[in-house]
Amino acid sequence: MRRILIAVPTLFILFLLQSYLWVPSYEEQGENPERLNEFIEGSIGDAQILNPVLSADSASSGIESKVFEGLIDRDEDLRFRGRLATHWEIFEEAYFYVNDEAWIPKVGKKDAQGVVKLLRDAIKARIRENAPLFRSLGKIQRVEALPARSFEFSKKDKNAEGKKIAVTIRVAAPPRIRLILKEVDQELFDHLSGLLGREYFSSFDGARFIDILPETFSSKRSAYARELLPATENNPVIVFHLRPNVRFHDGHVFDAEDVRFTYQAIMNPKNLSPRIADYEPVKAVEVLDPLTVRVVYKRLYSPALGTWGMGILPVHLLNSKALRQEAMHRGLDPDKFTLRQSEFNRRPLGCGPFLFREWKADQYIVLERFEDYWEGSPNYKRYTFRIVPDLLTQEMEFYAGTVDGYGVQPHQVERLSKDPAYQSFSGLSFGYTYIGYNMRREPFKDRRVRKALGMAIDVDKIIKYVLYEQGEKITGPFVKQTDFYNHAIEPLPYDPEGALRLLADAGWKKGPKGWLQKNGKRLQFTLITNQGNNLRKAILSIAQNSWKHIGIDVRTDVLEWAVFIQERVNKLDFDALILGWSMGIDPDLYQIWHSSQTGPNQLNFVAFRNEEADDLITKIRQEYDHERQVQYCRRLHEIIAQEQPYSFLYVGKWTAILDKRIVIKEVDPEGKPRYSRIQPTKTGNYTFYFNKWIKLPEVPRFEMEG
Amino acid sequence: MLAFIGRSAIQKIITLFFVSIISFLIVHLAPGEPSQIDPLNPKFTQEVLERFRKEFHLDKPLHIQYLYYYRDLLTGKSVSWKDNRPVLKKIYERFKNSLWLFILGTLITWTLSFPVGIHAAIRRGGLYDRSTTFLAYLLISIPGFFFAYMLIIFVVTHFHVPVIGMETFGISSTGWHWFMDRMWHLLLPSILGAAGGIAVLSRYVRNQMLEVESQDYVRTAKAKGLSPDKVHYKHALRNALLPFVTMFGLILPGLIGGSVIIESIFSWPGMGRMAYEAILARNYPVILAVNFISAILVLVGTFISDLLYMVVDPRIRL
């Protein structure tokens, strides 16, 4: 018995320890030649759902960008470039109802034909004295009258008791004029009223043309009329010409039907796509021929083009028949079965440079290069997405060479970039960190206070010591590397004395205990942020500390994300908070800065209200002309910087460390490989040429060094 | 006997019912919504958010939601909100991974604790006893993650072999080779997982042995002049072991447990991490399912151990 008690555990432990002999060491793994053909990316979290239509997390979209391909994307300089679409045109169709009661200056009332003739004559006549009108008329390519028509429309609406009842609306629409413009013009109708009279559009009374059943709903007549008979309508149109002979990973040829299907999949309410808001302004997606798609929009919406970077789904695998079959096969109810339930989301198939191979939940996702990729297949044979949830072990795996790239932290960059075996890159990211002030509350109603608070924080110091120089100051809400950003605006200086002077102007003076006071009340508030972001936590301590220095009594609170959002931000219950926005390249600021978005559950939670800014924000999202958009944006930037609703702190940098042996390999026409160093693009994106990357056994000599 | 089984079955079912209500209330009355409902994403309109809430039945009154969840769970139709996969399938996947850790951890705990505890009891007060006492308490006194990092850094820098993950990454081996590789990767996390168990169990064995050794019959045996080995290992040990039989039931809940911290540090895709991520993402179906299953295991475990207790010690009438 005694012997057994000693022998069994000893043998057991020896058995466990000897397993060491079977495990290849890091060196042996690194020497494996296959390893050079594989790029392993380390990630903290797993992807959720690999379907570009359904996913909303960054891990998933990273994989999707390799498996799927969109119609367009952005090039090195952030301009659009064609992918599945070779080229595209944007023009506009504009409509307005003939207002036969309106008095047109100089000519009187006119019917449809009369208006058409008037417009055609005006275009020919080239009226130069009215320059804006001339510009707008110059864009019109065709004018035509559409005959009057009648239709019936029914919808459910609440009656006086709040019950939903079917309402039928009979519409006898008057004739309508269609204008085809060679480019989008948001001021078209403004300018046309120079010709047709100022009241021509606004005095159009749609209510005259509708009948409502039952009668009790007649009070809503003008509301229905606005909905069904808008006086004017701008319909921007994008026509995409698709790339011929592009294949999905299963060999099926990609065509216009796939594009239309992708759009339908997003709009299908059953699929619960998080992208539905992007495509809501789309009126129709029409297939003109297998290689031409026409997208018509309901209204002016300039971010529209950018949304077509969305990965395209294969219709032949996901159409309703295929889904039904899958449901039957898996024994589920075919009527309730949607794209969301499909196994496709676990083994996606697109026409991107890498094809999906394997996914082990919370372990890894393996992609393999697609040999028939239209742009030439990537150099790496495999791309592996490896999940290592712990930052420290991630770093150790990177050191050991079993991870090629990971989200390296600033303090690690400093150390690793000194190591000769690694190359490091950094470039500005699209996100900024800020302290936002609740302008509904004292003392933040006063601009001077907000500005003073910003001036009391030494952002340079934060960037230097907390971010290890991996960040830059920022002064406004636009992506710093785009034209929209106004570089003429100076960041707030670090000036605690100046801050005190500003606060004194606003009435806050030093009281007996060294705290700032106004009317006997201490300058006191709570600064909050969310858990799980160490940088924000550090800024929290720094801000608290620097404000304390000038005599402001700041409490701090770190809240769990869901609580932070739901209880504080959404309910607008906070004084000041530290948060970050990650921006799209598109300069649409409507949700975050427009004064209509200041309610609970909306994103303008600091309650920024400025009339000029509102006007600019609406104009920006309707403007299709880049130069003019830039102008509006710069002015908007100026206003926001002046008002200081946020203390804009910094924009972080992408930082990446890679083994030096990873280089760009290109093959010249004679078949000779040429190597060059990986360089981040102007906009800081170093993975832009990822498809050309390869790892070599040793660092090559680069041609054209320097 | 039958009466006991029947009575305790009813009792356990009632307990389970209350557990289900309490866990449901904790999860639901707490602030926060499933992470699919992300109000800070400018792309999400209020309408989309509403639709998500409707899809997840969050717009219904609580008792209706309760019925929906447990109906789905019991019929196996419950679906994870995060990725639309059946919850039971997900749990089973993770369970397979956690099982390795559980088995090896339990084996290490039980094979090591007994010899250590028994020897400590025999040499009570001696150097061996004191050093094992000290070591046992050292093991449960180290913050788990601190210990884990120390171990990992030690092994990686001295032996240059991978320790995290379920197997050496990127090397696809099969058969015996695969098995040994898996063993190696299991070693550290299961030692960490077992550390607390070894400490507690070996102390328990020691005390149990001491208690038995002070009984009259053992002292009689000693007085009779039997060899100490025989006294310790035959007379004392056998009786000291009896209560441990009942502990087999109590390790059952460990099947679905699993430490978030160890699993995260060692990149082990186990139950603990899934549950933890589900909590953070407010993935209610997963949280509730894990909770429910673990409650069942606890109850079944205590039931088994009660039964064993009755079998082992006929004096006990429950």
Next chain:
Amino acid sequence: MIVMNQNSKPSPAEGGVLEAPKRTLFQENWNLFRKNRLAMAGLVVFVIFFIIAVGGFFLTYGRSPVFDPALVRLQEKLRPPLSKPNLETLKPEELPRLGIYLFGTDDLGRDVFSRMLQGAWVSLTVGFVAVGIAVIIGIILGGIAGYYGSGQISLGHLLASVLVGGGIIGILLGETAVGVLLVLLGAAVAAVLIRMGNSKGKGPIPMGFSVLFFNLFSVDVLITGLIDIMLCFPVFFLILTVVALIPSKIHYIMIVIGLTSWMGSARFIRAEFLSLRELDFVTAAKALGVSDWRIIFRHMVPNAMSPVLVSATIGIASAILIEAGLSFLGFGDASYATWGNILSSGKDFLFDAPWLTFVPGFAVLTVVLAFNLFGEGLRDVLNPKLKERH
């Protein structure tokens, strides 16, 4: 410190050698305990830690404490232990009090020594408050189950408490009208019960109301059922869920740890009470007409405390570890330094600044170990079965 038996009053130790050994139980235990060197070491460390924690509280509390644990000096970040501050970049009030950074500085240039001082009292408070809550709940519930265990809960009791409880939940959920109605109904049922109960012996209970007196189960079943329910939740998991859902303030963390770990002491107390209830001195006290209250708190609780005391000592240790684990997962309270959160935020810099991990790591290790060894020694001494025969 350890009152084992209230019959023997602790008397001052007598020095006379010639007198008969009239040692109190306390002294006897103390002598036994002293022999256990590990436990003694534990006690010594514990006392030192206690002194440091109390000192730490006074040195780090308030607006301008002697050692400011929150003072950020970014330019002085990650300085190794014992390094000298850079006199040129610091304002006089920013200099560390000791003239050097005894334990180095962290990633924001805060003095780790000050933070450890603050952490000492915060961690100690976490341990004591959490265990205190657990023990109090344990004594109350375990005591009730052990002493009044055979009392019956009738349908009426259940109905009243369900109505009142439901009403309170309703009010909390915002349905005030329904809630108030339910509470009133519950109160009405309770009133009926009390009146009927008083007149029970005097006359027959009207039909219909007798249903209310239908006995369902005993108090003991109720409380053991509650314990069973609580045991069905994996503790760390439960804490994690709750902490994730409430604001991460240090006092909430203490309360949550306390509320989720009372089951052990409740069981101990219940078991002890069940056996004590049958003992002569309790029967005697009852016969003398001593009130229940007095019997429980003067006679029974002190005698039932020893297993609770042991588990409490070890409970303090585990509360400190649980707090560290929560900090590791990011659920700590950042506004105070605790040893747990110094340790967990230091691990990011393990390769750059190992002292940030090792200083708090070994501190936690030492203190927790001391608690555990002390608790173990206590167990050995208090468990009569394990006493060595002299």
